[in-house]
Amino acid sequence: MLVDRVLQHDPRGSLLAIKIVTGAEEFFEGHFPGAPVMPGVLLMESLAQAAGLWLLREAPDPRAVEVHVVGIDDAKFRRPVVPGDQLRLEVHLLRRRGWLVRVRGEVRVGEQLAAEAELLLQVTTLRAPEIDPTARVAPGAEIGPGSRIGPYSLIGPEVRLGRGTVVDSHVVIDGRTTAGDGNRFYPFSVIGLAPQDLKYHGEPSELLIGSRNVFREFVSVHRGTEGGGGVTRIGSHNLFMAYTHVAHDCLIGDHTIFANGASLAGHVEVEDWATINAFTGVHQFCRVGQHAFLGAYTVATKDVLPYSKTVGNRACIYGVNGLGLARRGFSAEAVAAIRQAYRVLLQSRLNTSEAVARLEADPEATPEVRRIVEFIRSSKRGVVLKRRHGRHHAAEE
Numbered sequence: 044m045l046v047d048r049v050l051q052h053d054p055r056g057s058l059l060a061i062k063i064v065t066g067a068e069e070f071f072e073g074h075f076p077g078a079p080v081m082p083g084v085l086l087m088e089s090l091a092q093a094a095g096l097w098l099l100r101e102a103p104d105p106r107a108v109e110v111h112v113v114g115i116d117d118a119k120f121r122r123p124v125v126p127g128d129q130l131r132l133e134v135h136l137l138r139r140r141g142w143l144v145r146v147r148g149e150v151r152v153g154e155q156l157a158a159e160a161e162l163l164l165q166v167t168t169l170r171a172p173e174i175d176p177t178a179r180v181a182p183g184a185e186i187g188p189g190s191r192i193g194p195y196s197l198i199g200p201e202v203r204l205g206r207g208t209v210v211d212s213h214v215v216i217d218g219r220t221t222a223g224d225g226n227r228f229y230p231f232s233v234i235g236l237a238p239q240d241l242k243y244h245g246e247p248s249e250l251l252i253g254s255r256n257v258f259r260e261f262v263s264v265h266r267g268t269e270g271g272g273g274v275t276r277i278g279s280h281n282l283f284m285a286y287t288h289v290a291h292d293c294l295i296g297d298h299t300i301f302a303n304g305a306s307l308a309g310h311v312e313v314e315d316w317a318t319i320n321a322f323t324g325v326h327q328f329c330r331v332g333q334h335a336f337l338g339a340y341t342v343a344t345k346d347v348l349p350y351s352k353t354v355g356n357r358a359c360i361y362g363v364n365g366l367g368l369a370r371r372g373f374s375a376e377a378v379a380a381i382r383q384a385y386r387v388l389l390q391s392r393l394n395t396s397e398a399v400a401r402l403e404a405d406p407e408a409t410p411e412v413r414r415i416v417e418f419i420r421s422s423k424r425g426v427v428l429k430r431r432h433g434r435h436h437a438a439e440e
Contacts, residue, residue, distance in 0.1 A: 045089035056136030142166035223254030238291030253279030296330030307373035
């Protein structure tokens with residue numbers, strides 16, 4: 044969402060909302076390095092969302108409709124929007140014909156006009172769920188509008204699926220499983236079954252899944268256990284390729300990629316934007332840091348550092364995930380600071396405690412370096428700091 048709060052609402056045709064732009068917004072990572080600017084297309088999106096809130100207020104059942112932008116006219120951008128700005132989003136109804144609506148929108152920072160445009164919006168009613176006659180959806184299950192349940196799939200009585208969910212043929216989703224909007228479950232994926240843990244004796248537990256994840260063929264994801272808090276949690280925009288396994292009580296962030304056959308033991312935490320390659324195994328109670336890259340066939344028995352490239356059985360650190368960081372829009376200065384931090388950790392001849400203390404004492408440490416320090420400080424199993432042997436230095440890879 045690009046709207047934080049609605050300040051004024053007039054049912055006759057206007058709405059005033061605000062959006063506070065922080066430096067933590069993910070779109071700043073690549074727009075632009077060293078000089079973050081909010082993309083103009085997202086300024087238009089913020090106006091569309093504000094107008095959409097006004098339109099949804101008019102809908103008999105807001106959960107059963109979607110608002111689509113079908114046109115933008117006379118868009119003008121007057122000044123850049125940067126971290127720290129508070130946006131005033133003002134939308135006014137120009138004309139309406141059924142569920143096709145034209146509005147005038149302005150984005151202001153204080154008294155300055157940052158952007159303006161006319162938006163053409165359409166409200167679309169989502170269809171009732173399509174359920175194949177051969178599928179078995181238990182009484183009590185909730186299937187969101189616009190969803191599709193394919194042939195021979197089984198949906199349990201405590202399952203809650205959001206809008207626009209696609210369940211292909213021969214999928215099993217059971218247990219206390221809640222999934223958001225727009226998820227895709229490919230054939231023979233098995234989601235929300237009881238954990239493979241001998242300590243589990245049928246106590247209530249659940250699986251929580253965000254939105255717009257993809258679960259490919261034969262993926263298995265299990266619910267939590269009492270010993271792990273009772274919840275397995277998956278964020279949004281993740282890709283689980285064929286034969287991936289996510290065990291009980293795992294916590295997975297957003298935008299992660301699991302390649303074919305990647306497996307997590309119980310109680311594993313995987314942070315945002317991490318990549319776990321084919322047939323890699325992560326030991327129980329381990330963590331994989333944000334933007335980390337685990338190569339194929341890796342066995343990780345300790346925590347994997349953020350921004351690192353880690354490969355092997357047993358896992359060795361090969362330096363910085365430079366290609367991944369470049370693709371995510373990290374600035375050259377940020378990547379250089381990460382590389383320097385790894386040189387201190389891997390090549391300075393200091394032990395881990397001394398190296399972390401040196402990084403911690405640097406008053407000019409970047410947020411990425413502080414994240415590395417915090418990750419090491421909070422580790423319970425230790426972190427992978429073993430370097431691979433070879434003629435190249437690990438931190439220079």
